[in-house]
Amino acid sequence: MTKAFLPLTILAAAMFGYAPIMIANAPFESTMGLVQKIFYFHAPSWFVMFAGAFICGIASFMFLFRGSRAADQYAVAGAEIATIFGLIGMVTGPLWGRKAWGVWWQWDARLTLAMIVWLTFIAYLLLRRYGGPGSNKLAAGVGLFGAANIPFVYLSVNWWRTIHPKTSVVPTLGPGMRGTFWFCVAAFMVLMTLVLAVRVRLERGKAQLDELYLSLED
Amino acid sequence: MVRFFETVWLVTRKDFVIEVRSREILYTTLFFAVSCVLVFAFGFVRDGRPVEDAAAGILWIAIAFSGTLALGRAFERERQSETLRALLMAPVDRAALYVGKLTGVLLLLGAVEVLVVPMVALMFQAPLFRHPLLLAGLLVAGTIGFAAVGTLFAAMLGRARSRDVLLPVLLYPITIPVIIAGVRGTAVLLQTDVDVPMARAWLAMLGFFDVVFITLALWTFEPVMTE
Amino acid sequence: MVRQREVRRRVGRFVRTLFLVLVLGLVPTGSAEGGIPQPPAPAAQEGFVPVDQLPPDEQLPAAPLLIAAYAVAWLAVFGYLWSVWQRLSRVEREIAEVSRRIEAGARR
Numbered sequence: 001m002t003k004a005f006l007p008l009t010i011l012a013a014a015m016f017g018y019a020p021i022m023i024a025n026a027p028f029e030s031t032m033g034l035v036q037k038i039f040y041f042h043a044p045s046w047f048v049m050f051a052g053a054f055i056c057g058i059a060s061f062m063f064l065f066r067g068s069r070a071a072d073q074y075a076v077a078g079a080e081i082a083t084i085f086g087l088i089g090m091v092t093g094p095l096w097g098r099k100a101w102g103v104w105w106q107w108d109a110r111l112t113l114a115m116i117v118w119l120t121f122i123a124y125l126l127l128r129r130y131g132g133p134g135s136n137k138l139a140a141g142v143g144l145f146g147a148a149n150i151p152f153v154y155l156s157v158n159w160w161r162t163i164h165p166k167t168s169v170v171p172t173l174g175p176g177m178r179g180t181f182w183f184c185v186a187a188f189m190v191l192m193t194l195v196l197a198v199r200v201r202l203e204r205g206k207a208q209l210d211e212l213y214l215s216l217e218d
Numbered sequence: 219m220v221r222f223f224e225t226v227w228l229v230t231r232k233d234f235v236i237e238v239r240s241r242e243i244l245y246t247t248l249f250f251a252v253s254c255v256l257v258f259a260f261g262f263v264r265d266g267r268p269v270e271d272a273a274a275g276i277l278w279i280a281i282a283f284s285g286t287l288a289l290g291r292a293f294e295r296e297r298q299s300e301t302l303r304a305l306l307m308a309p310v311d312r313a314a315l316y317v318g319k320l321t322g323v324l325l326l327l328g329a330v331e332v333l334v335v336p337m338v339a340l341m342f343q344a345p346l347f348r349h350p351l352l353l354a355g356l357l358v359a360g361t362i363g364f365a366a367v368g369t370l371f372a373a374m375l376g377r378a379r380s381r382d383v384l385l386p387v388l389l390y391p392i393t394i395p396v397i398i399a400g401v402r403g404t405a406v407l408l409q410t411d412v413d414v415p416m417a418r419a420w421l422a423m424l425g426f427f428d429v430v431f432i433t434l435a436l437w438t439f440e441p442v443m444t445e
Numbered sequence: 446m447v448r449q450r451e452v453r454r455r456v457g458r459f460v461r462t463l464f465l466v467l468v469l470g471l472v473p474t475g476s477a478e479g480g481i482p483q484p485p486a487p488a489a490q491e492g493f494v495p496v497d498q499l500p501p502d503e504q505l506p507a508a509p510l511l512i513a514a515y516a517v518a519w520l521a522v523f524g525y526l527w528s529v530w531q532r533l534s535r536v537e538r539e540i541a542e543v544s545r546r547i548e549a550g551a552r553r
Binding site for chain 3: 042091095096
Binding site for chain 1: 392441
């Protein structure tokens, strides 16, 4: 993964450098106007949050049942990605909603789902941070349950309420907008891979350091 | 299989006997649930009349809060006398230990609900008992779902630092589907003409949640509890 | 040659948009806070209230919101990457140091 650092960084930088130009040039959406352009970073950040949650769930499973240390490192990285990109989505969303809906927050199904999943992975990180020794195994349980919980949260909040623009908005975007949107999604995915690689590298470094200290004491 | 249920029975009986002797957790949890309901009354009663649908929410929040308290206490007791470690060292099925602890917690929460449900019905003029079977179903399925996740988390937090604050922090986001389904299902029962299919749908969701999460918990209890 | 002109045209358009965005962002921030926040229209329960149907004092200038959103996104990403990078270089420095000490101990 380390060898991929440089190309990934260059690719991410290039894509994020070009994204604003594409966004600025994309056609204006007819009803929402300028504020709709938040969407190009808002939606991809949620995609990345769910991808991070998914990575954390799978990695937690691998750690619990296969005992793979590397999986544990991917699980932390996944949870941190979910938290950071969830934060971006959580801040950009209300800024859009204030203009489009007239309120900062709505108890809509998708918003609630995103918030609950986000909170789950913040809780995961809190456990790892404050749980003391051995908390990585406990956190793996939380990661697994948190990921397994997503369909239930989705279902329950959907039965509860719905006003967010549907996912079906994406295919109805005008041609200029659709290209920009998918470009931004791709840029965010590249960024996520980079962050994941760096974060796993950090975790591996920490593990290596612990081993070195142990061998120093011997 | 017989041995599995034997272990479950032994663990449950152990908890039951200890609790019957001191009644510490039962009394404190009951009093906590009652004071919860009381505190909510100040928020959701206007001009002497409760806000519409408030009863369902109050009931489930009281259950969730007192459930968290009971879970914490139940495992704190095990931790203080190192009995959980002893149980884990015994040559028995880990899953059976989990089911035994879960049964104990369920019995305790059942006792709390027997008091709190009529209390909410009386104090908030909520016609909860028009569909007693559906209500009982929602309560049983919801409590099982909440306790299934809670027992696993409380057990694994037994050896973690700051466990008493981490338990609700971890438990509530994951049990939100249970809370939503419980509250909405109960609220349906409180409407003037009850939408029975809707209540059944919420009940079905709770049942599905229970099956998935008990299976997952049985599965993860062993690796999580192995140090 | 044609492509170069195309690129220049695009960059020019971007700069103009950026300028517009910045100007929009600096001027009307006052009115964004000035409007009395009204409770959401009941229709909001069903779907969108199209922006152009809201009363004029409800219509916020979009640019500050847009700029704030992108600023937060960039800050969060860069802040996080920077912090991970810092921690990574610290850990790697420490690894190098400890392995040097181990080597020194082995030689002795």
